[in-house]
Amino acid sequence: MSASRPQLPRRAFGLAALAATLALGSAVPAQAQGAYPNKVITIVVPFAAGGTTDILARVVGQYLGPELGQQVVVDNRAGAGGNIGGQLVARAAPDGYTLFMGTVGTHAINQSLYKKMPFDPIKDFAPISRVANVPNLLVANPQQPFKTVPELIAYAKANPGKINFGSAGNGSSIHLSGELFKSMTGVAMQHVPYKGSAPAVTDLLGNQIAIMFDNMPSSIQHVRSGKLRPIAVTTAKRSPELPDVPAIGEFVPGYEATSWFGLLAPAKTPPEVIAKIDAALFKVLNNPEVMKKLSEQGADPVVETPEQFAAFIRAETAKWGKVVKESGASVD
Structure with a gap:
């Protein structure tokens, strides 16, 4: 620890x-x-x-x-x-x-x-x-054109509905983290539910979906290997395990989803x-x-x-x- x-x-x-x-x-x-x-x-x-x-x-x-x-x-x-x-x-x-x-x-x-x-x-x-x-971790496929929260918001607003975000299923915390992000930033993104985080991460790795607000344990190894791009964490403060990754709240005041x-x-x-x-x-x-x-x-x-x-x-x-x-x- x-x-x-x-x-x-x-x-x-x-x-x-x-x-x-x-x-x-x-x-x-x-x-x-x-x-x-x-x-x-x-x-x-x-x-x-x-x-x-x-x-x-x-x-x-x-x-x-x-x-x-x-x-x-x-x-x-x-x-x-x-x-x-x-x-x-x-x-x-x-x-x-x-x-x-x-x-x-x-x-x-x-x-x-x-x-x-x-x-x-x-x-x-x-x-x-x-x-x-x-913490949930906002991650993207490296082929996506954005690297930061402001770039993601700008891209989503310029291309409404083009970004698909995966989740572990309807009603999961991963889903709701995305919905909260949408409501607080005014962006339009398409939710794609899966039967669990693992199959969603598989499609994210294959660029079938653009981003996920995934629970950190199921994505952190892919981030460390460079297979997924970390955008931000959903907690109020940065995570000690990924100290260089900002919190969404640094760009969207008040955002927090743990x-x-x-x-x-x-x-x-x-x-x-x-x-x-x-x-x-x-x-x-x-x-x-x-x-x-x-x-x-x-x-x-x-x-x-x-x-x-x-x-x-x-x-x-x-x-x-x-x-x-x-x-x-x-x-x-």
Whole structure:
């Protein structure tokens, strides 16, 4: 982790809270406590393999398995901006064996974009912890004629509708980052949704689409290799991983769009099971190897209690609902 990257946030209640959380299982018979986990645990990723959600889930799963003493596998269920995977987990047995790598899209944006949701992001899930905050990165195919945000805006205004921007799907944070950019700059660009970030990046590399507001982990290696041109990051400040790449807000005052990812279980999952996963995830996200892997991908690891994550989701839902309304973005 770079020296300039902020330290991993401490839980509000520290070790005392962790002990209290684990104590929830004290009233459960020892045999019942020892029963979980006794089989493979699945983390459902609501986007295609190779994208940021998938990358983060696989890193977490790799280290979470040994902490829980069982294998953790990733199941990609892409489609409908993450709603297909979300519906699957919302309807899964609340036993701790089916978990969900939720995103700002599935749990804060989609309910404002879709007229009909197949699940309730608040009522149908039990939050465990956020895993990471991730900047989005505005990248372009090197064959495109613009290299900076002002040049992109000027080109888009001179050629309305000519620029196609790809996304991980309708309603994803990548999509909404582009819609917010359009609304704040007055440019006309064509949105091209994909079933996940990876296939969109493939077409971007092939110059089938011009730009993407992609999550940094799925594009940063292509930027470092020179296969994609970095234009700007979508956070308020520059990223420590790409310090020479400006923030969009340096040219479009007030622009900011950050993605986040977190682990959730189906609602009504027993508190003692949530506590056990939470304690294991706490160790994983404080593991220096994990922190380094996430940092190298441009992600900032985050640790919080289930209660803090639940409050964060409610706040993000209100924030992005306003953004969706003001931007005019819609899926249905």
